[in-house]
Amino acid sequence: MSHSIDQPILPAQNESPHPESQLLGAWLVFGSALVWSLGGIIARLAEIENPWTAVFWRSGTAALFLIAFMLVRDGRAGTVALFARMGFAGLAVAACFAIASTSFVLALQFTTVANVLLMQAGVPLLAALMSRILFGEQLRFMTWLAVAAVISGVAVMVSDSLTGKVSPIGDGLALLIAAAFATATVITRRYSSIRMTPAVCTGSAIGCAVALVVSLVTAGSVAVETWQLPVLGVFGVSLGLGMALFTQGARLIPSAFAALLGTGETILGPFWVWLFLGETPTPRTVIGGAIVLAAILAYLVWQIADNRKFRRLAPPIH
Numbered sequence: 001m002s003h004s005i006d007q008p009i010l011p012a013q014n015e016s017p018h019p020e021s022q023l024l025g026a027w028l029v030f031g032s033a034l035v036w037s038l039g040g041i042i043a044r045l046a047e048i049e050n051p052w053t054a055v056f057w058r059s060g061t062a063a064l065f066l067i068a069f070m071l072v073r074d075g076r077a078g079t080v081a082l083f084a085r086m087g088f089a090g091l092a093v094a095a096c097f098a099i100a101s102t103s104f105v106l107a108l109q110f111t112t113v114a115n116v117l118l119m120q121a122g123v124p125l126l127a128a129l130m131s132r133i134l135f136g137e138q139l140r141f142m143t144w145l146a147v148a149a150v151i152s153g154v155a156v157m158v159s160d161s162l163t164g165k166v167s168p169i170g171d172g173l174a175l176l177i178a179a180a181f182a183t184a185t186v187i188t189r190r191y192s193s194i195r196m197t198p199a200v201c202t203g204s205a206i207g208c209a210v211a212l213v214v215s216l217v218t219a220g221s222v223a224v225e226t227w228q229l230p231v232l233g234v235f236g237v238s239l240g241l242g243m244a245l246f247t248q249g250a251r252l253i254p255s256a257f258a259a260l261l262g263t264g265e266t267i268l269g270p271f272w273v274w275l276f277l278g279e280t281p282t283p284r285t286v287i288g289g290a291i292v293l294a295a296i297l298a299y300l301v302w303q304i305a306d307n308r309k310f311r312r313l314a315p316p317i318h
Contacts, residue, residue: 021252026261028249033264035242040113041272042235043105044279046228050219054232055105055211057224059098059204061236066201069244082198089191090199096184097203101239102211103173103180111170114270114281115157118289119174121266121296122150124259126178127185134186146299153291154178160284200243260300266293 048054070079086094107116125147131137139147158175161168188194215222224232250258270289273279281289 025249025252026257028245029253029258029261030264032242032244032246032249033262034268035238035245037117037265037268037272038238039104039235040108040117040269041276042231042238043108044113044273044277046231046235048224048228048232050215051106051109052211052215052218053222053224054235055102056208056215056222057229057232058105058236058239059101059207059211061233062101062239063201063204063208065237065240066197066204066243069240070197070201079198082195083202086194086198086202087191089187090194091202093184093187093194093196093199094202094206096180096187097200098206098210100177100180100184101203102207103177107170107173107177109170110167111174112270112279112281112285113273114279114289115160115170115285116174116177117266117269118285118292119154119157119171119178120181121263121289121292122154123178123181123185124296125150125299126182127189130182130186131189135190142299142302146295149295150292153288153295156288156291157285158288160282197243197247200240204239254304257304260297260304263293263296263300 043054046054067079070082074082104116125143128137128139128143129147132139154175158171161171188196212222246258246262266289270279270281274281
């Protein structure tokens with residue numbers, strides 16, 4: 001039997017009812033969005049000529065950070081168990097993350113930070129559409145409306161590549177990122193036992209290995225200048241730290257609220273590069289991005305309101 005993608009989102013069983021815990025969860029999730037929003041400006045500051053070299057250092061540092069995080073949180077035996085329980089579904093999520101994180105760095109060579117991040121904003125609704133097509137999950141009218149708005153907004157942004165103002169390669173990679181993340185979202189919905197931290201760590205390791213091979217073939221080396229090492233280190237740590245903050249905070253608050261806070265990355269990322277580096281998105285990117293963001297924000301606010309309505313109507317659990 002198909003399950004509706006729009007069923008009210010209930011808290012996880014281990015979610016604490018205390019307002020203090022929910023406030024902490026909100027701050028942790030927003031912190032993850034803030035950390036991830038710095039990715040675009042860090043990539044620009046690194047000034048790496050070969051993007052595959054940047055992928056190697058970023059992914060490798062992120063993998064090491066996440067392994068250290070799991071060792072501290074779960075211990076050696078717990079960390080080994082997390083990887084052992086991933087299964088093929090976890091490896092599929094890892095592959096999606098490797099594709100998305102690699103494409104992120106490559107896309108920034110061809111298009112603006114705003115273009116990349118604003119297309120990613122539509123991932124939740126693209127995942128809903130994929131679930132409908134692949135598994136026949138029912139979508140409510142509000143979801144169809146939001147999906148249509150997101151597709152329209154993305155179409156406006158992509159139209160820039162048809163005019164020659166933006167590279168079609170950059171837009172193509174940005175769409176690939178969104179598709180990869182949406183696929184990972186669908187997989188995690190179908191296999192709820194997947195733990196994201198080891199999957200992302202594995203994905204980072206895959207991206208690092210692929211980037212090493214490509215860099216050695218194309219450039220003969222992954223060496224960088226001394227001053228670039230700390231920048232690339234921060235680039236990788238920000239990826240891992242964001243995941244650590246998100247996984248710790250998301251279990252304390254409803255998932256719709258977590259998604260709403262996560263849009264901070266989409267808003268702040270283009271703002272940082274505009275403020276500090278003067279990178280201005282094209283008018284069509286601004287218009288299309290505004291459509292996407294408005295659709296996502298309206299949809300998530302509706303989800304939160306629908307969730308509260310469900311709680312009020314649901315019978316008490318004894």
